[in-house]
Amino acid sequence: xxxxxxxxxxxxxxxxxxxxxxxxxxxxxxxxxxxxxxxxxxxxxxxxxxxxxxxxxxxxxxxxxxxxxxxxxxxxxxxxxxxxxxxxxxxxxxxxxxxxxxxxxxxxxxxxxxxxxxxxxxxxxxxxxxxxxxxxxxxxxxxxxxxxxxxxxxxxxxxxxxxxxxxxxxxxxxxxxxxxxxxxxxxxxxxxxxxxxxxxxxxxxxxxxxxxxxxxxxxxxxxxxxxxxxxxxxxxxxxxxxxxxxxxxxxxxxxxxxxxxxxxxxxxxxxxxxxxxxxxxxxxxxxxxxxxxxxxxxxxxxxxxxxxxxxxxxxxxxxxxxxxxxxxxxxxxxxxxxxxxxxxxxxxxxxxxxxxxxxxxxxxxxxxxxxxxxxxxxx
Amino acid sequence: xxxxxxxxxxxxxxxxxxxxxxxxxxxxxxxxxxxxxxxxxxxxxxxxxxxxxxxxxxxxxxxxxxxxxxxxxxxxxxxxxxxxxxxxxxxxxxxxxxxxxxxxxxxxxxxxxxxxxxxxxxxxxxxxxxxxxxxxxxxxxxxxxxxxxxxxxxxxxxxxxxxxxxxxxxxxxxxxxxxxxxxxxxxxxxxxxxxxxxxxxxxxxxxxxxxxxxxxxxxxxxxxxxxxxxxxxxxxx
Numbered sequence: 132x133x134x135x136x137x138x139x140x141x142x143x144x145x146x147x148x149x150x151x152x153x154x155x156x157x158x159x160x161x162x163x164x165x166x167x168x169x170x171x172x173x174x175x176x177x178x179x180x181x182x183x184x185x186x187x188x189x190x191x192x193x194x195x196x197x198x199x200x201x202x203x204x205x206x207x208x209x210x211x212x213x214x215x216x217x218x219x220x221x222x223x224x225x226x227x228x229x230x231x232x233x234x235x236x237x238x239x240x241x242x243x244x245x246x247x248x249x250x251x252x253x254x255x256x257x258x259x260x261x262x263x264x265x266x267x268x269x270x271x272x273x274x275x276x277x278x279x280x281x282x283x284x285x286x287x288x289x290x291x292x293x294x295x296x297x298x299x300x301x302x303x304x305x306x307x308x309x310x311x312x313x314x315x316x317x318x319x320x321x322x323x324x325x326x327x328x329x330x331x332x333x334x335x336x337x338x339x340x341x342x343x344x345x346x347x348x349x350x351x352x353x354x355x356x357x358x359x360x361x362x363x364x365x366x367x368x369x370x371x372x373x374x375x376x377x378x379x380x381x382x383x384x385x386x387x388x389x390x391x392x393x394x395x396x397x398x399x400x401x402x403x404x405x406x407x408x409x410x411x412x413x414x415x416x417x418x419x420x421x422x423x424x425x426x427x428x429x430x431x432x433x434x435x436x437x438x439x440x441x442x443x444x445x446x447x448x449x450x451x452x453x454x455x456x457x458x459x460x461x462x463x464x465x466x467x468x469x470x471x472x473x474x475x476x477x478x479x480x481x482x483x484x485x486x487x488x489x490x491x492x493x494x495x496x497x498x499x500x501x502x503x504x505x506x507x508x509x510x
Numbered sequence: 511x512x513x514x515x516x517x518x519x520x521x522x523x524x525x526x527x528x529x530x531x532x533x534x535x536x537x538x539x540x541x542x543x544x545x546x547x548x549x550x551x552x553x554x555x556x557x558x559x560x561x562x563x564x565x566x567x568x569x570x571x572x573x574x575x576x577x578x579x580x581x582x583x584x585x586x587x588x589x590x591x592x593x594x595x596x597x598x599x600x601x602x603x604x605x606x607x608x609x610x611x612x613x614x615x616x617x618x619x620x621x622x623x624x625x626x627x628x629x630x631x632x633x634x635x636x637x638x639x640x641x642x643x644x645x646x647x648x649x650x651x652x653x654x655x656x657x658x659x660x661x662x663x664x665x666x667x668x669x670x671x672x673x674x675x676x677x678x679x680x681x682x683x684x685x686x687x688x689x690x691x692x693x694x695x696x697x698x699x700x701x702x703x704x705x706x707x708x709x710x711x712x713x714x715x716x717x718x719x720x721x722x723x724x725x726x727x728x729x730x731x732x733x734x735x736x737x738x739x740x741x742x743x744x745x746x747x
Binding site: 151154177183185188189191192193197198199200202206216257261262265268269271272327331334338341346348349354356360363364367368369370371372374375383388 | 511514515518521522525526529530531549550551552553554555556557558559560561562563564565566567596597600601602603604605606607608609610611612614615616619666667669670673674677701704706708711712730733734737738740741
């Protein structure tokens with residue numbers, strides 16, 4: 132019995148405690164989620180801008196041709212917002228949605244922008260579901276989950292305002308609920324918002340794992356994917372021919388074609404397990420960047436690819452994001468020192484304040500799991 | 511804490527089952543029960559390009575029967591390939607507008623419905639309906655042997671196709687006289703199997719053409735036609 136307790140029960144209990152600690156001690160992936168916010172926002176903005184000249188025919192009063200398909204509209208509560216006969220009214224609504232996506236990218240009143248953006252984008256693109264793609268679905272699902280997370284703790288206007296509010300708190304001022312809301316300071320208990328954030332982060336991660344794994348499972352059963360020529364067929368079609376000559380060049384060599392085809396399948400198939408080890412995690416993240424980058428350029432579906440990359444950003448550790456952040460800052464400083472004009476203001480170098488963390492947590496993060504376990508009091 | 515975690519895990523399980531290939535677990539839960547939860551907000555499908563990648567090129571063409579206002583004589587125009595518009599929207603444009611799939615998706619819908627029809631039903635589609643209401647085609651299709659879901663889908667796709675043909679005709683041939691009726695047709699061809707010497711490309715394949723009869727010229731407002739011109743007047747290169 133002692134053996135069972137020591138080797139089965141104890142590890143399970145300590146794993147549960149580690150999970151509790153993971154869920155409750157701090158909000159995870161704050162920089163990754165800030166990157167998600169920015170990238171998925173650019174994706175939404177990209178859809179809106181690239182279709183701007185075609186907006187009336189695609190979704191506006193010029194989309195009368197799709198009317199028969201609207202009998203089966205499942206999003207009628209939202210699509211109704213864009214159902215106007217007036218080109219002017221539609222354009223104003225469209226511009227408002229563009230403004231919301233910009234607000235979301237900049238992290239201005241982020242949670243409100245997030246809610247309006249997901250409702251607005253869904254209402255718009257589902258008005259003509261016929262022209263849509265799976266990118267619309269993953270954008271909607273991901274944005275929905277983001278509503279319950281903190282996605283503007285870094286690289287955002289909200290973070291600046293929050294810092295000002297926190298400064299007032301630290302100066303000993305007492306802020307009313309309205310003031311707290313104005314500064315974007317937490318109004319619910321930290322315990323609850325942290326838990327909600329982390330649990331929804333798990334939901335987003337699961338969604339991405341499910342997506343890649345299912346996508347790969349369907350591919351591995353296909354003869355054309357197995358024979359390593361799967362990519363040749365769509366890349367030969369004019370509908371995926373942004374640069375037909377490039378597609379032809381890439382598929383002409385059978386070895387290169389096989390490598391690319393197998394790469395597409397295996398990056399997806401092993402993505403979830405690949406994240407478990409620090410080395411393979413980097414390889415697989417570079418892999419999906421390559422995959423989505425290729426799809427974006429060769430097949431003319433850049434916003435779908437960008438949305439996917441946005442969600443993959445949560446798997447880049449906070450430490451890596453900080454390194455990227457520092458490198459960017461150093462680059463900006465270097466450019467400035469050489470006297471080249473850069474569009475930025477004096478606040479540029481002000482790092483966003485650490486959120487709800489104790490000093491020295493950066494050190495704690497670098498501890499190995501074994502060390503952390505050793506610190507835990509025995510039960 | 512644990513209830514919240516449980517909710518998220520159950521959500522992930524349902525989504526996972528929803529997108530998974532058919533298994534004993536998936537069947538045990540049942541499509542309807544999952545659909546109730548998934549639709550519409552969490553709807554997703556990841557069998558993209560799989561198991562068989564997309565390899566068919568589809569084309570959509572339209573023409574009109576134009577009656578000269580002065581002489582009263584009518585003539586059918588040449589076929590115009592609308593899909594070529596979409597090719598030119600895509601070529602060289604890394605971020606094409608959404609209208610790039612307008613006629614392709616319409617042709618896909620028509621082909622999908624046709625494929626689920628019986629040969630007898632398919633033959634009925636090439637009959638003309640520019641004097642008789644198109645609803646009679648639905649009745650005849652439903653009376654003949656075959657899938658009634660496919661009839662429903664065809665009738666919807668037919669209306670979309672007729673609207674597109676009408677709008678295109680109004681924009682393109684509207685100044686030549688009165689558009690009396692319109693017609694659309696679709697075709698497809700398949701990328702030849704990969705071979706080392708690549709002796710045959712998509713261009714070498716002969717498209718299979720599917721004919722449909724003449725249809726009513728539908729009523730559109732001037733503003734609708736004007737707005738559709740943004741798409742219809744795109745130079746095909």
